[in-house]
Amino acid sequence: MTGILTASDVGKSYGSGDTRMAIIDGLNLSIAKGEFVSLVGPSGCGKTTLLMCLSGLLSPNLGKVGFKGQVVTAPPIGLSVVFQDYSRSLLPWKTNLDNVLFGMRRVTGMDAAQKKARALEILEAVGLPGFAGHYPWQVSGGMQQRVAIARGIASQSELLLLDEPLAAVDAQTRADMQDLLLDLAKRFDQTCVLVTHDVEEAVYMADRVLVLGPRPTRVVREIVVDLPKPRDQISTREAPAFLHARHEVMELIRSMRQGKALS
């Protein structure tokens, strides 16, 4: 398989012996450079675990993860993660601005002043002008989540792994953030893998949606979203291709939930 990010026959389990629990089993995927891919699946199926394996923060028990043709054994340069546990992932002794700057430590070709200007620009873009000097614990959960996103974007990594990055953001801001993420991904030429439990969001943002099965999870369906970009919050969501993709994903997830209820 080629692609900026690949997973081949990945298996991951927690614990050992009697308490061993298989989370991922025989998972394959390939993400092409510049692509925006959404991952959806029933809750607890192992989405976060998969993202940790893809980022090199967890090593799979079986199979291989590859980033730009290299086998991933530790987080590679050029890959950034926006964690689901956004609140704990921000450093409480640093201001929001310094948290974003912390994500830019490996950015080259910019001096301190340029980095600061860029960080402020991104904080403004995520709708937090005037909160740069605040500490994460002084702002709401939704705002913390946007600081975490800003830190991820600011790293200027080629690949961004986002774990339910908009879960705590209120509905109106969420739509703005979706468009912002799409816009910035395009502007900085970032490849994105987005985990979300919001099917509409998954379809709206993605070039391709990968549906994950129940635990132990693997990719059970791939849905190519054949919609033009840039997307539009109103017209895209009314397009037949959007409704079609949404229908397919929702039906799949419902059938998985019912399967679980029966078993």
Add this chain to the structure above:
Amino acid sequence: MTRQTRIALWGLLVPLAILALWQVAAMLQRTPLFPGPGKVALAIWANYPVILRELGITLLRAVVGFGLAAVTMIPLGIFLGRVRVIGRVLEPLMDMLATLPPPAIIPLVMLFAGTGDGAKVVIIAYAAAVPLLMNTYEASHSIHPMLSRVARSLHLSRFETMRLIDLPSSLPMIATGARLAIASSLLVSVTSEMLLATNGIGTFLQRSQETFKIDAGLAGIAFISLAGIIVNAGVFRLEKNWLFWHYRDQRPAE
């Protein structure tokens, strides 16, 4: 008058009442072995240059001993917390040392280092080292795994992780250890002077007692308490300045 100020006034009244009772009792006894607050006040006036000089010596040794412990034990604790294997191997040893009362090592240190400044500083450093090391290690090895993930995903080196993640996030517990270590340093500094009598406020207290200058001794004690209060106030200020993010009291905006 609010409830708060009433309580504060009562708080002042209690020590004043004790002083008054003490004065009355002393006047009834009329012996130099039981001086009243008046006598002690006179002794403070007569002895304060000596007391301040001796107290200065004691505090200086406490500061040096504490400083030595802080610059070695905080980095060591962070290191042991991050490099778990070594930390776990050394845990039983640390637990054993933690239960040993610091003055117990005084005779041993005397044997090797004599009774001079060096010996005293070693004993103080040891006394301060234990709470500093224990608390730093405990904090650093219980850092939330999320922060380690952040460090790894930002490609921090091990050293950068210790300096930029482990140290700051351990600071609140290090501060608790430092409070214990400061109290312990002062205690051991004074105690070591009583046992290895040369100079310092501990020696001054010892001499005053041996020569039946109880009033001078009480004057010395008054200065030690004062020094303790000042040190505590200083520590409190530092904690407020450095750890405001831990004792966060602001509510979230929005």
